[in-house]
Amino acid sequence: MESIGVVPRWIFDLAGFHIVLNKETLIMTWIVMAFWILFALLATKQTRLIPNPLQSTAELLIGTWDDLVTDSLGLSDRRYFSFIMTIFLLFWVSNLIGIIPFLSEPTSDINTTLSLGVLGFIVSHYSGIKFKGLKQYLKEYCEPIFFMMPLNLIGELSKVVSISFRLFGNIMGGSIIILVVTYLVYSLVLPPFLYGFFGLFVGTIQAFVFTMLSLVYISVQIR
């Protein structure tokens, strides 16, 4: 119970900057990345016509997301596909990692979700300018009437806030509930079910929601 709100940190000075790093988040993110690199290497080591289990898992994941991206954007673009797929894989395992003892979710740190939210924002607006041209892009801020501009602007910015706080709040909330209930029932019976619900179920849904929203924001900009 006492561990709520405590963030282990690395603090050091480098080239005149005071740098604070959240230790746990960094290590856990690297573990997630290592997992996917290992998975990719193993799955593609011997690609065959009749796939082994790893290869078919990879094919299933890629096939599903390829369909979703092509369907939402109305065009087949490998760059968007790899961006969207990367977000999903990163957040999916990040959300699930908490069910392994001694590991914690990097997504329960607002810095992780906010940075990916900002990245999605930049990609969607860059694509908007590229596909529609700067003039048309700016014109859309003045719809339906020109003095709606400030509200449209806040509306766009609020997308970044909402997408990142949604994931953060759900994962952080889930892990705190597990912690508190485990403490209240002296670790009897309930915790495995809670891990099943908040870890596996909510974690998967929220990773999917984050990714789908990034995709929808891009598709709204380029259509």
Add this chain to the structure above:
Amino acid sequence: MDMVFDTVSIVKAGQFLGAGISIGFGAIGAAFGEGLVGGFANCSIGRRIGMASPYTRTMLIGQAVAETSGIFALMVSVLLVFGDFSANGVCAWTATLSAGICMGLGALGSGVGAGYPALEAIWGAARQPAVGGQMTTTMLIGQAVCQTPAIFSLVIAFMLMFRNCVGLDVWPYGASLLGAGIAMGFGAIGSGWGGGQAGGAACEGAARQPHLRGPLTTLMLVGQAVAQTPAIFALLVAIMLISIGPTEGTILTSAAVLGAGISVGFGAIGSGMGNGITAEGACNAISRESSTTKDMLTFMLVGQAVGQTPVIFSLVVALMLMFITFNIPATLVGFCALLAAGISMGLGAIGSGWGNGATGAAACKAVAMEPTQRPVILTLMLVGQAVAQTPAIFALLVAFILMFGNYTGPVTLPAAMALLAAGISMGFGAIGPGIGNGITAAAACEAVGNRPEERGLYMRTMLVAQAVAQSTAIYALVIAFVLIFVV
């Protein structure tokens, strides 16, 4: 006779107040839900006289589950009446009072919500007698999930009651506990109620199309899990207020923690309801047009996610209130400013969350009617929701101005009340326009489903109508600004 104000008597007073609130409010929801189930059971028996005994059995099972939240409230109430929490220090009086608020209000939504799956299950069995037995499983799953917010409230109520706060002052730590109770109690209403509606729609759909029971259950579970997000945000804030709440500080700290609780608690009502309604719409839609099952999940999630934006604003305001040190004088004026910020954002988020949910539901149904128009409906939904979001953005604006304002004027009662009134004006003023705008956008989405070729016309009509409905929110905003800057 002289009144005694020692710790024991103050804490007892808090306990009794909490006990009354707990079972008083807690009794509303469960009874409402059970009444609905009973009514539909009678209608169903009227339809098929021979089936009286199986329907009565399903009714009793359904009512028993809906009763759970009422029993939680009773349990907390009994503990508060007969227990003695004065050993936990003087703060225990707000702790026990707020445990009552938390459990009483928290049981309300789940109690009503648990009624919907049961009534649809019985009604569905009357409509389609062949599926009778299978409906009970779907019903029980739907009810169990919409009971979760009440369980969150129970957990928080226990944490509050048994919190040892010896040696801590009522201001600000007691206020922090009160904030936690308000956050979780109100925060559980929307998610419980909305989740129940989603469960009801899934049962109805399973009665119409028995072969779709699998996809319907999946859609219902995902929709309910997303609709639970507002309750999870409320829980997050409540636990933070209990475990790392401020133990010392000025009157401002007390206002900030109370404001944080109000902001996220009320803010969660609208989004929770809205998300549930969207999930309900999605379940209805696939039971009408089963070919859209594959796309509906994505569509529902996008609609729900936008409907969550208001509660996320509330969460952000609550976190800011808890963690930022404000440059405001620690006077009555400062107290009212921070409290008003919480009220403005909390109440201001209700309407937009609800309205956005209604729009999402209509969009899901429109996709089922006219699957080829999916991109058009998505655009219309997002534009409509963005406009329906505006009242919540006004409320956010007012909350920011209140939090970061410059209060150098003289400290008078009118000055303080003006700030409080600004929060109330914007908070309540945003409820109606948010819901109204959402309903307008919902109708526009449905219209595309009926007659897609006139979509340009619908968009124009929708925007004009929303602009008119928005005007009352703008009146509230203007009055809030006048109260803050002029008076």
